[in-house]
Amino acid sequence: MAINLHIPDESEIFTVPGVEIGVAAAGIRKPGRNDLTLFRLAPGTNVAGVFTRNRFRAAPVQVCESHLARGNGIGALVINTGNANAGTGEGGLAAARQTCAAVGKLLAIEPARVLPFSTGVILEPLPVDRLIAALPRAVRALGDSNWLAAARAIMTTDTQPKIVSRRVEIGGKTATITGISKGAGMIRPNMATMLGFLATDVHLPPALLAQTARAIADRSFNRITVDGDTSTNDSFIVMATGRSGLKVATQSDPLYAALVESLAAAATELAQKIIRDAEGATKFITIRVERAASHDEALKVAYAVAQSPLVKTAFFASDPNLGRILCAIGYAGIEDLDVTRTNLWLDDVLVASGGGRHPAYREEDGQRVVKQEEITVRIDLGRGDLADTVYTCDLSHGYVSINADYRS
Amino acid sequence: MAINLHIPDESEIFTVPGVEIGVAAAGIRKPGRNDLTLFRLAPGTNVAGVFTRNRFRAAPVQVCESHLARGNGIGALVINTGNANAGTGEGGLAAARQTCAAVGKLLAIEPARVLPFSTGVILEPLPVDRLIAALPRAVRALGDSNWLAAARAIMTTDTQPKIVSRRVEIGGKTATITGISKGAGMIRPNMATMLGFLATDVHLPPALLAQTARAIADRSFNRITVDGDTSTNDSFIVMATGRSGLKVATQSDPLYAALVESLAAAATELAQKIIRDAEGATKFITIRVERAASHDEALKVAYAVAQSPLVKTAFFASDPNLGRILCAIGYAGIEDLDVTRTNLWLDDVLVASGGGRHPAYREEDGQRVVKQEEITVRIDLGRGDLADTVYTCDLSHGYVSINADYRS
Numbered sequence: 150m151a152i153n154l155h156i157p158d159e160s161e162i163f164t165v166p167g168v169e170i171g172v173a174a175a176g177i178r179k180p181g182r183n184d185l186t187l188f189r190l191a192p193g194t195n196v197a198g199v200f201t202r203n204r205f206r207a208a209p210v211q212v213c214e215s216h217l218a219r220g221n222g223i224g225a226l227v228i229n230t231g232n233a234n235a236g237t238g239e240g241g242l243a244a245a246r247q248t249c250a251a252v253g254k255l256l257a258i259e260p261a262r263v264l265p266f267s268t269g270v271i272l273e274p275l276p277v278d279r280l281i282a283a284l285p286r287a288v289r290a291l292g293d294s295n296w297l298a299a300a301r302a303i304m305t306t307d308t309q310p311k312i313v314s315r316r317v318e319i320g321g322k323t324a325t326i327t328g329i330s331k332g333a334g335m336i337r338p339n340m341a342t343m344l345g346f347l348a349t350d351v352h353l354p355p356a357l358l359a360q361t362a363r364a365i366a367d368r369s370f371n372r373i374t375v376d377g378d379t380s381t382n383d384s385f386i387v388m389a390t391g392r393s394g395l396k397v398a399t400q401s402d403p404l405y406a407a408l409v410e411s412l413a414a415a416a417t418e419l420a421q422k423i424i425r426d427a428e429g430a431t432k433f434i435t436i437r438v439e440r441a442a443s444h445d446e447a448l449k450v451a452y453a454v455a456q457s458p459l460v461k462t463a464f465f466a467s468d469p470n471l472g473r474i475l476c477a478i479g480y481a482g483i484e485d486l487d488v489t490r491t492n493l494w495l496d497d498v499l500v501a502s503g504g505g506r507h508p509a510y511r512e513e514d515g516q517r518v519v520k521q522e523e524i525t526v527r528i529d530l531g532r533g534d535l536a537d538t539v540y541t542c543d544l545s546h547g548y549v550s551i552n553a554d555y556r557s
Numbered sequence: 558m559a560i561n562l563h564i565p566d567e568s569e570i571f572t573v574p575g576v577e578i579g580v581a582a583a584g585i586r587k588p589g590r591n592d593l594t595l596f597r598l599a600p601g602t603n604v605a606g607v608f609t610r611n612r613f614r615a616a617p618v619q620v621c622e623s624h625l626a627r628g629n630g631i632g633a634l635v636i637n638t639g640n641a642n643a644g645t646g647e648g649g650l651a652a653a654r655q656t657c658a659a660v661g662k663l664l665a666i667e668p669a670r671v672l673p674f675s676t677g678v679i680l681e682p683l684p685v686d687r688l689i690a691a692l693p694r695a696v697r698a699l700g701d702s703n704w705l706a707a708a709r710a711i712m713t714t715d716t717q718p719k720i721v722s723r724r725v726e727i728g729g730k731t732a733t734i735t736g737i738s739k740g741a742g743m744i745r746p747n748m749a750t751m752l753g754f755l756a757t758d759v760h761l762p763p764a765l766l767a768q769t770a771r772a773i774a775d776r777s778f779n780r781i782t783v784d785g786d787t788s789t790n791d792s793f794i795v796m797a798t799g800r801s802g803l804k805v806a807t808q809s810d811p812l813y814a815a816l817v818e819s820l821a822a823a824a825t826e827l828a829q830k831i832i833r834d835a836e837g838a839t840k841f842i843t844i845r846v847e848r849a850a851s852h853d854e855a856l857k858v859a860y861a862v863a864q865s866p867l868v869k870t871a872f873f874a875s876d877p878n879l880g881r882i883l884c885a886i887g888y889a890g891i892e893d894l895d896v897t898r899t900n901l902w903l904d905d906v907l908v909a910s911g912g913g914r915h916p917a918y919r920e921e922d923g924q925r926v927v928k929q930e931e932i933t934v935r936i937d938l939g940r941g942d943l944a945d946t947v948y949t950c951d952l953s954h955g956y957v958s959i960n961a962d963y964r965s
Contacts, residue, residue, distance in 0.1 A: 204894040205887030205912065236883060236913040271880040272914050376866040381884055458784040458866070458952075459960055466961035472679040475644055476789055479613030486612040504613065505644040506680050544866075546957050552867055553874035553953075 151309045152433045152522050152542070154425040157297075162314045163325045164293040165348040167191035167390025171290035172302040175283030177276055178231030178269060183302040185280060187287040188226035188346070189256060194390040195355045196223040196264070197362035199370075201383035208234045208241035208275075209265040210382060212249065216261050221355040224258040226346070226386065227265050227284075228303055230331075233342060234267040234275040235381040244277040251281040255288050266384055268305055268331065268342040300329040303344055306551070307333045311422035317411040320404045322395045324351045326411055330419040332383075333375075333428050342382035345370055345419050351408060352391030354398060361409060362387040369416035373540045374455050375427045376548075387412070424540050429547025432464050435525040435540055442533035446483050450528060451539040453481035461544030464524065469515025471500050478528060490531030495519060559717045560841045560930050560950070562833040565705075570722045571733045572701040573756040575599035575798025579698035580710040583691030585684055586639030586677060591710040593688060595695040596634035596754070597664060602798040603763045604631040604672070605770035607778075609791035615643035616683075617673040618790060620653040624669050629763040632666040634754070634794065635673050635692075636711055638739075641750060642675040642683040643789040652685040659689040663696050674792055676713055676739065676750040708737040711752055714959070715741045719830035725819040728812045730803045732759045734819055738827040740791075741783075741836050750790035753778055753827050759816060760799030762806060769817060770795040777824035781948045782863050783835040784956075795820070832948050837955025840872050843933045843948055850941035854891050858936060859947040861889035869952030872932065877923025879908050886936060898939030903927060 168190060175185040190196065198217055200210050216223070227248055234241045249263040256263075267275060300310035314327040332343030353361060366385050397405050425433055436455050441447035454460055457477040463470035474493060479486070493501040495518040500510050518524060576598060583593040598604065606625055608618050624631070635656055642649045657671040664671075675683060708718035722735040740751030761769060774793050805813050833841055844863050849855035862868055865885040871878035882901060887894070901909040903926040908918050926932060 203884060203887035204891065205883050205896050236880060236909075238911060238913045241913075271884075381880075381887060458956070462957055462960035465957070468961070472644060472789075475613050476611060476679075479611035479789060483612065488613050501644075503646060505646045505649075544957065545961075546954055548866070549870055549873070549952065549954050549957055552870035553876070 151426040152430060154309050154311070154422055156310060157312060157314060159294070159297065162296050162312065163316055163327055165325050165327050165390060166350045166392035167194055168348045168388065169291040169293050170295040170299045171287040171292065172295060172298045173283045173286035173290060175229065175280050177229055177279060183298065184230045185283050185287050186228040186299045186302045187252065187284070187291065189291055190224055190388055191390055191392065192224070194223070194388055195221050195353060195358045196386060196388050197355070197359040198264070199362050199366040199385045201380060203381050205236065205381045207267060207382040208237055208245045209267045210384060211242060212245040213264045213266070213384065216264055219261050222262050223264055224262040225252050225256055225264070227252050227263060228344070229267050229280055230303055230305055231269040232267060232273060232275045233269050233271040233382050235271040237272070237274055240274060244275040247277050248280060251284055255284055264386070266344060268303065268344055268382055271381060296327055296329060303329065303331045305331065305342070307331050307426055309426050311419060311426065313415045313418045315411070315415060319351070319395060319407045319411070322393060324349055324393050324395050324408070324411070326415045328415055328419050330423060332423045333426050342380045343370065343423060345385040345416065346388070347386070347412065347416055347419070348388040348390065349412065350390050350393035352396040353389045357397070357400065358387060358389050361412065364409065365413045365416045368413045369420040372538060373420045373424050374452065375424065375542060421540055424542050427542045428551045429545040430542035431545055432543040433523045433540070434464060434542060435538060437525060437536065437538045438528045438530060439536040440533060441530045441535045441537070444535055444537050446530070447535055447537035448539065449483065450478055450481040450530065451537060453477045454526060454528070455539045455541035458544055461541070464519060464543040465545045467516070467520045469495060469500065469512065469519045471506060471515070474526065475501055486530070492529040492531070494527040496525050559834040560838060562717050562719070562830055564718060565720060565722060567702070567705065570704050570720065571724055571735055572704070573733050573735050573798060574758045574800035575602055576756045576796065577699040577701050578703040578707045579695040579700065580703060580706045581691045581694035581698060583637065583688050585637055585687060591706065592638045593691050593695050594636040594707045594710045595660065595692070595699065597699055598632050598796060599798055599800065600632070602631065602796055603629050603761060603766045604794060604796050605763070605767040606672070607770050607774040607793045609788060611789050613644065613789045615641055615675060615790040616645055616649035616653045617642055617675045618792060619650060620657065621672045621674070621792065624672055627669055630670050631672055632670045633660050633664055633672070635660050635671060636752070637675050637688055638711055638713055639677040640675060640681060640683050641677045641679040641790050643679040645680070645682055648682060652683040655685050656688060659692055663692055672794070674752060676711065676752055676790055679789065704735055704737060711737065711739045713739065713750070715739050715834055717834050719827060719834065721823045721826045723819070723823060727803060727815045727819070730801060732757055732801050732803050732816070732819070734823045736823055736827050738831060740831045741834050750788045751778060751831060753793040753824065754796070755794070755820065755824055755827070756796040756798065757820065758798050758801035760804040761797045765805070765808065766795060766797050769820065772817065773821045773824045776821045777828040780946060781828045781832050782860065783832065783950060829948055832950050835950045836959045837953040838950035839953055840951040841931045841948070842872060842950060843946060844936070845933060845944065845946045846936045846938065847944040848941060849938045849943045849945070852943055852945050854938070855943055855945035856947065857891065858886055858889040858938065859945060861885045862934060862936070863947045863949035866952055869949070872927060872951040873953045875924070875928045877903060877908065877920065877927045879914060879923070882934065883909055894938070900937040900939070902935040904933050
């Protein structure tokens with residue numbers, strides 16, 4: 150029931166030179182499904198990551214951060230679904246390190262050059278023996294065209310695989326950007342986690358790549374919300390293999406801006422796919438706040454609207470309930486907001502201005518917009534010239550059912 | 558379907574000397590139901606109010622604030638249900654002022670000594686003519702024993718009237734405290750508003766009463782959340798008639814602490830009744846955060862847990878889903894939280910410690926607690942010695958149905 154979620158066929162998915170992927174079935178939670186994914190990265194690849202700010206950080210997140218902090222030279226990623234290895238204490242850390250050691254041995258690299266990721270049930274010990282036993286099969290399966298298989302193998306309760314792939318011309322050369330993501334709420338029932346992996350064959354030095362990953366995450370994965378819950382395992386990884394021959398050395402390089410735009414667009418598409426497949430979602434909603442005095446206040450208003458259960462249920466009901474949106478704007482926390490300067494549009498229908506309903510607004514126009522599967526809420530604060538955007542979905546009976554019934 | 562919401566019978570409701578109440582049917586939204594409530598306050602009564610911090614403040618809230626700012630001597634409150642007079646611009650302000658003028662004329666007091674309150678549909682003009690036409694009937698109905706009738710007359714989509722009444726011994730004298738409230742989410746579908754009115758026959762001077770009202774609100778109405786939405790009309794009013802002969806002149810008066818405790822207890826009961834009757838609620842949940850370094854961080858954690866849709870749906874499902882609670886604690890915004898010092902109880906069952914499931918925890922113990930209609934979540938942060946408490950309810954199919962289906 151995902152909303153306009155495009156799954157590219159194999160011909161639309163470009164391999165990224167320097168990246169090989171293998172998947173295997175380790176029987177971590179269910180037998181017979183591919184639940185283990187291995188990335189092997191060619192020497193010279195740089196890797197950067199952005200991780201959850203939740204204080205209950207899962208064991209693999211802690212190990213990733215510590216391995217990335219040791220400098221670069223990351224040669225492999227290992228991802229399991231079915232178990233998040235979160236809330237598992239010292240035993241969980243040991244399991245994540247054991248996994249890295251096993252991968253390192255098979256690929257002949259140091260364990261500290263391996264990044265581990267887990268997603269699935271939390272508070273249960275990772276069945277690390279089964280995971281390690283399946284690793285040789287994942288190694289044998291390594292190949293450069295397994296992106297779609299990987300997108301499927303990292304799913305938990307996602308209903309659709311999430312993959313983006315594109316070729317872009319930058320400075321007269323062709324670069325490839327391909328990535329996958331998973332997640333169907335910021336956190337699924339017991340199944341924690343949003344994961345995103347984006348690879349390009351452009352070269353970026355480690356420090357610039359780290360900064361770029363953060364900037365991209367801020368424009369994509371940090372701009373989506375289903376229920377406001379931030380998981381213990383959220384991770385977003387950018388890999389730059391350099392195999393296209395295209396190099397971007399510094400932020401002032403004239404090609405840098407174009408590259409960031411391309412990477413951010415790909416990451417945004419991956420992030421939006423999480424919303425399109427969100428728990429119980431029937432509508433994809435873009436909340437754009439314009440003419441704000443700061444990005445911070447634009448985001449405050451956007452998130453207040455995006456996370457209001459009343460606004461979200463109104464969209465589920467295809468009800469253009471303006472009062473709920475105005476109300477959320479009003480409590481977003483801008484102390485000196487002048488509501489008489491605020492304008493509100495649903496797509497291009499001006500619905501409210503001057504602190505109340507716009508005189509020319511007709512209910513049937515609002516109704517027409519909110520019946521659509523994709524809706525843009527545009528809020529003009531009349532305070533400055535900054536804008537920001539957040540993506541969300543509606544709140545439906547499906548959300549309650551999925552989250553209430555999951556363990557029963 | 559309210560949860561353990563006690564409706565006192567007439568014998569349990571104490572009148573407050575100096576307060577008369579009359580209700581009438583004005584046909585504001587529906588014919589034939591009492592939707593208009595008038596309070597007449599004896600001379601010498603002091604009144605203080607705490608109002609919504611939403612920037613989209615309804616017209617009656619703006620008029621209340623301006624009338625209260627002119628000093629005291631408030632002689633009447635007029636409350637209508639069926640229409641919130643919110644998002645109504647200049648016309649709404651004029652309607653609220655017209656209402657005050659009409660009440661003033663009937664009771665022979667200045668219009669500025671009248672406080673208006675509205676609750677109901679927002680963004681629609683208040684039918685002020687019908688309201689004013691019904692006022693003489695409300696005046697004729699004035700009497701000191703109409704508290705329960707008033708509790709019913711201010712309801713919107715509340716399923717039950719909310720009333721509290723008690724007599725307390727303070728300094729060897731008997732004081733009476735009686736109050737009513739309404740609201741079934743922080744905001745109902747289109748029906749905005751939480752309202753609370755608390756009267757006592759103790760005398761407090763205006764400045765002390767204003768400070769007391771704020772302190773009480775912080776311990777009661779500011780400690781409840783259904784969906785995190787703060788309405789445009791929320792108002793809490795404390796009336797002190799002084800007719801008991803009991804006077805509290807300053808904060809250092811030895812009787813002051815006892816009086817505040819009694820008023821706060823009554824206000825908390827009124828506030829909790831809103832949760833007990835909240836939209837779709839099937840569970841009443843107390844979130845208590847202990848050993849915090851500040852009240853601010855205790856509240857951050859309490860609200861993160863109380864407003865997490867995942868936690869709330871788990872309670873609806875009677876699922877002791879610890880991971881979701883730990884996850885919410887983790888993203889509450891305490892940057893230096895040491896999760897290994899955090900303990901979590903469901904009632905008196907220790908479910909998590911040291912950053913994960915407690916070794917002795919058995920699922921059936923958690924299950925037993927969450928099956929109850931009333932549940933206490935107790936979180937020990939291990940950081941200091943401050944504590945705070947928030948009251949909330951679960952998130953059910955009922956909530957989605959009520960809010961999605963309301964206008965359709």
